[in-house]
Amino acid sequence: xxxxxxxxxxxxxxxxxxxxxxxxxxxxxxxxxxxxxxxxxxxxxxxxxxxxxxxxxxxxxxxxxxxxxxxxxxxxxxxxxxxxxxxxxxxxxxxxxxxxxxxxxxxxxxxxxxxxxxxxxxxxxxxxxxxxxxxxxxxxxxxxxxxxxxxxxxxxxxxxxxxxxxxxxxxxxxxxxxxxxxxxxxxxxxxxxxxxxxxxxxxxxxxxxxxxxxxxxxxxxxxxxxxxxxxxxxxxxxxxxxxxxxxxxxxxxxxxxxxxxxxxxxxxxxxxxxxxxxxxxxxxxxxxxxxxxxxxxxx
Amino acid sequence: xxxxxxxxxxxxxxxxxxxxxxxxxxxxxxxxxxxxxxxxxxxxxxxxxxxxxxxxxxxxxxxxxxxxxxxxxxxxxxxxxxxxxxxxxxxxxxxxxxxxxxxxxxxxxxxxxxxxxxxxxxxxxxxxxxxxxxxxxxxxxxxxxxxxxxxxxxxxxxxxxxxxxxxxxxxxxxxxxxxxxxxxxxxxxxxxxxxxxxxxxxxxxxxxxxxxxxxxxxxxxxxxxxxxxxxxxxxxxxxxxxxxxxxxxxxxxxxxxxxxxxxxxxxxxxxxxxxxxxxxxxxxxxxxxxxxxxxxxxx
Numbered sequence: 001x002x003x004x005x006x007x008x009x010x011x012x013x014x015x016x017x018x019x020x021x022x023x024x025x026x027x028x029x030x031x032x033x034x035x036x037x038x039x040x041x042x043x044x045x046x047x048x049x050x051x052x053x054x055x056x057x058x059x060x061x062x063x064x065x066x067x068x069x070x071x072x073x074x075x076x077x078x079x080x081x082x083x084x085x086x087x088x089x090x091x092x093x094x095x096x097x098x099x100x101x102x103x104x105x106x107x108x109x110x111x112x113x114x115x116x117x118x119x120x121x122x123x124x125x126x127x128x129x130x131x132x133x134x135x136x137x138x139x140x141x142x143x144x145x146x147x148x149x150x151x152x153x154x155x156x157x158x159x160x161x162x163x164x165x166x167x168x169x170x171x172x173x174x175x176x177x178x179x180x181x182x183x184x185x186x187x188x189x190x191x192x193x194x195x196x197x198x199x200x201x202x203x204x205x206x207x208x209x210x211x212x213x214x215x216x217x218x219x220x221x222x223x224x225x226x227x228x229x230x231x232x233x234x235x236x237x238x239x240x241x242x243x244x245x246x247x248x249x250x251x252x253x254x255x256x257x258x259x260x261x262x263x264x265x266x267x268x269x270x271x272x273x274x275x276x277x278x279x280x281x282x283x284x285x286x287x288x289x290x291x292x293x294x295x296x297x298x299x
Numbered sequence: 300x301x302x303x304x305x306x307x308x309x310x311x312x313x314x315x316x317x318x319x320x321x322x323x324x325x326x327x328x329x330x331x332x333x334x335x336x337x338x339x340x341x342x343x344x345x346x347x348x349x350x351x352x353x354x355x356x357x358x359x360x361x362x363x364x365x366x367x368x369x370x371x372x373x374x375x376x377x378x379x380x381x382x383x384x385x386x387x388x389x390x391x392x393x394x395x396x397x398x399x400x401x402x403x404x405x406x407x408x409x410x411x412x413x414x415x416x417x418x419x420x421x422x423x424x425x426x427x428x429x430x431x432x433x434x435x436x437x438x439x440x441x442x443x444x445x446x447x448x449x450x451x452x453x454x455x456x457x458x459x460x461x462x463x464x465x466x467x468x469x470x471x472x473x474x475x476x477x478x479x480x481x482x483x484x485x486x487x488x489x490x491x492x493x494x495x496x497x498x499x500x501x502x503x504x505x506x507x508x509x510x511x512x513x514x515x516x517x518x519x520x521x522x523x524x525x526x527x528x529x530x531x532x533x534x535x536x537x538x539x540x541x542x543x544x545x546x547x548x549x550x551x552x553x554x555x556x557x558x559x560x561x562x563x564x565x566x567x568x569x570x571x572x573x574x575x576x577x578x579x580x581x582x583x584x585x586x587x588x589x590x591x592x593x594x595x596x597x598x
Binding site for chain 2: 108111114115116117134136137138139142169170171173174175178180181183184207208209210211213231233234235237239249250251252255
């Protein structure tokens, strides 16, 4: 097991720069993002990590599977587009040799990440759960995720790619992930072999969960990725950027790391930080701080 | 069962004004806040609601029991002060004839509601969970809540007051409540008779919970209060004010209300909104809107 740089932590770096940075700082693994891989070129990205001798601890990210919950033709088409995009993500993960494809499953159908609710107020239609361009049917959205998984898990399995379902903090339930707890993610995994579908344990998203210890134990064999960053308090106005360098927030990492290791996890530990200050800093300084804090607080 | 005004929804109103407003708008119940009751006078407040023929659906709020998790003398004294304050809250609930005393249990020890983390960075002490004036030990904080309950539940029981444990949305875990799910609240109730300790189901806090249906069913006989308001998206910068009028956010109320009723709840349904726009509006207009939305969306 070793420390891995999720490249969104050093967001300004291209794949080539991130690979170079990992090598210079003595890291053995990197987590890549599809947007960055596309900019660099898929084949070129795969060659870069291979030539550098790095493991690809994850590819971020597939998912956003819930728009199919919109009614009628709009929902049907959105579901088809989401499946197509996720098949491409699986193919990319296979070519990169990524340990897993991280899946952020999507929020309420029709609610776009980080944007206000669709036009008008949802109270235009009395008592309806399908109103004003989005759906309030969170249970239905969760069913769409399970349905999509029944298509994507075999596809991934045939290509040797492991899907990693990421429960997100409940504050992201409206717009990013109706998958809100580790327990819920594990239940979604059950129909599939462990090498086809696993879970992400991301400290930011799960630190508060009163069932965390027991669900991490239950996740033995299913933990596809362990990601760390701190939970800032108060959260910034854009809650997406509430992820902080380890030590800057409220999370006690050691007990979570112990539980993840006790559950048999032997993969890399990725540091993934969305934070305006971290993004503005010199990426080499970020890596140096990340390594120090990791040694001090995480393991 | 009937609609109740939680008086924080019309925050500018005194107890006398809220009681008068409820009567004018044909409501049968009101939820009171300790600060407002203290301003009006406890005996006078009790007389006002009694003379108006209103039920007191809840008294808000006791709790903040976790500071005892700070080390040494500081923790011991803080725990004693919290118990004393909660005994007073129980006494007040008894005098008001409140259906329950709502308990917001408190966040990480040393983290003050809505304020930045205590001075300096928590990374000053390597790997320690007790640093820089606050504790990151969320499991320990939860144990302090259980410990306090073992003192307060019998005290409340002797005075005919029902404690209502309120799970808060996980976004409030650092600073307001380490009690984060309905399931966790129910587990805390188990050692006590149902008439001594129950739970609050507040739509804002629990709508996202994938276990909500089963936990509401499990809460049969334990639901001491059902509170409604919507969950705004995106949340405002001060997440405390993310509570909206029903219909203005993402919550589908009808299934939650059905589940609460199916679990045998026969109490009042309180509307509790913390929202700058609602507070700035004419309270009489707020009540009119609240009644209309309640009829349209909640029941």
